Amino acid sequence: MQWHVKRKNEFYYKKAKELGYRSRSAFKLLEIQEKFRIIKRGDRVLDLGAAPGGWSQVAANIVGDNGMIIGVDVQPAPNIGKNFRFILADVTKENSEGKIAKACTTFDVVLSDMSPQTTGIKDIDVGVSNVLAFKSLHLTKIFLKAGGNFACKIFQGKYFVAFLSEAKEYFEKIHSFKPKSSDKASREVYIVCLGLKEHVQKDSE
Ligand SMILES: C[S@@+](CC[C@H](N)C(=O)[O-])C[C@H]1O[C@@H](n2cnc3c(N)ncnc32)[C@H](O)[C@@H]1O
Incomplete structure (x- = not known):
């Protein structure tokens, strides 16, 4: 790892410890939220790839006790508060759809920070990340309410453009966003999708 990447990771690691966040990734969601305001007080949020819990902590603070x-x-993942419920599922x-539906059938926001256990083999890592991103988009079509927001991590690769164009079909606006807290050298980028179009949920029923 290059020295400046290591130093940046150490900086966010220390900052996460200081502020009580369970992961460095928490800062990525904080940056997404600051720029796009995707989560509101009282929202129901589905957090895919939630362990060890940093994003859920950030989201739980925003939605408050009524969310x-x-x-x-x-x-x-450990319990992070009384407005949090965890589902162990792949x-x-x-069967993951049924498990989620048992807990809640409609969400205001879907988040996905899922990533594979990286192998170091670029094609495999990017490929698995792309499968996870498409799976998140599929679950979003099922569980997100019309007008709801979706933010998803994806590694840039062969299916990146296909993912963007599918997301564009379903949402009013989409943005590609690289948080400052994300390694510059990493292929990860976050696709922030705002306003699920009315017809999408009906079409997936
Ligand atoms: C970068 S971590 C998420 C960090 C989290 N957002 C946080 O702030 O603590 C990626 C997560 O994706 C999860 N993941 C990978 N493949 C998955 C799958 N098929 N189903 C559910 N979770 C998966 C991993 O287990 C890992 O916990």
């Missing part, structure tokens, strides 16, 4: 966060991950498996 709710449902976190989903293949790895266990989103690529069919």
Whole structure:
């Protein structure tokens, strides 16, 4: 790892510890929120790839006691508060939809910070990330209310443009955003999608 990347990681690691966030990733959602205001007080938020819980903490603070966060991950995550519920599930498996639906059937916001356990083999890592991003988009079509917002991590690669054009079909506006707290060298980028179009939910029923 290059020295400046290591130094930046250490900076966010220390800052996360100081502020009580469970991950450095928390700062990426804080930056997304500051720029696009995707989450509001009282919202119900679906957080895909929630472990160890940094994004859920940020979202839980914004939605407050009248809101709710449902976190989903293949790895266990600790409880982060009374407006948080965790579902242990692999989103690529069919039964994940049923597990989410049991907890809540409509959300105001869907977040996905899912990423694969990286192998170091670029084509594999990018490929798996793209599968996870498309799966998030699919779940968004099922669970997001009309007018709702979606933010999703994706590694730039072969299917990146296809992902953007599918997202453009479903949302009023989309933005590609690279937070300052994300490694410059990493291929990850966040696609922030605002305002799910009315027809999308009906079409996926
Ligand atoms: C970068 S971490 C998320 C960090 C989290 N946003 C935070 O702030 O604490 C990526 C997560 O995606 C999860 N993940 C990867 N593949 C998954 C899958 N198929 N289903 C559910 N979660 C998955 C991993 O287990 C990992 O916890």
